[in-house]
Amino acid sequence: MLLDTPICDFGWNAPDFTLKDAHGRAYAMREQIGENGLLIAFLCNHCPYVQAIGHRLAKDAETLKAAGINVLAVMSNDYRDVPIDGPAYMPKFAEKFGWSFPYLVDEDQSVGQTYGAVCTPDFFGFNVQGELQYRGRLDNAGMRDPKGRKRELVEAMQLVALTGQGPRQQIPSMGCSIKWAR
Template sequence: MPALDTPICDFGWKAPDFTLKDPQGRAVTLSETASGKKAVLIAFICNHCPYVKAIADRLADDARVLQEAGIAVIAVMSNDYRAYPADSPDNMTAFAKAHKFPFPYLIDEDQSVAKAYDAVCTPDFFGLNKDLELQYRGRLDDARMGDASNRTAELVNAMRQIAETGQGPTHQVPSMGCSIKWASA
């Protein structure tokens, strides 16, 4: 699987609203989730990607930190799970449980949300301010797939800055991961 990097942050890009369901059929709407929050993180992830597997526990831990700071967190799985059964809804439930995700993990069944956001890989992070304007499109941390014992939590730091100022950091290192698995037309 070739690794892809996320594009440079398009500061101020207005995130479109969406409603997606989790594997149990519960609907989650971005605007409702964001209501009253200082910022929102949307993470495009999946179950089978080695990059996501490497960061899943750190992502869950960082999400708890962000949620305590008044920042909403949502994860979206946009891969074609019919072609990649490891990303099926049942496997999403098991993956979320294994990594103790404290956030909704949603299915982008028709891939419309990934397309609207121009998500390119897993993981692909979108850090939004309270007005749902893009302020961060970088990586989780500087550990990548390696030893995280001495990491710099770049995503947490960026999201805290966004929550406090409405603006993301000017220097951002792209996230790297596996391509979104698009359904064949």
């Protein structure tokens, strides 16, 4: 099911969480906020939207990291229902796209629910105080050829890094619905 993300709730304070990657390494969200902010991306392996942006996201994450903005990816899908999204497949998927950021398993789906994540990809951009400033799409290319794309997420997060606030105009991300446990 194709869904769009809700409008950004500017200033919403990011709830802390600790999740593990597929190798069992734990990451606490609050400890991952960079000197200029944090991007949390809700992703999964099977979604064609995530697959279409995978390489672009890797490049954009490197740009953000250079700007003092860290990136965390969270996989909240019920992988018992969609096995390809499970921890056994996550490292290879991340490697395929060159992701250098932690790709974390939301085993009980509590982080996805707390954040109100609705689809993959779903991007949450926070300032250094952990206040939500971006809830939009990666770029204007979507699933098309990315040549000449407008890097909306990067531009928004660079603004957040400079001013602490995101742009007031944001275009929602679109993707596959998160697969919640029944």
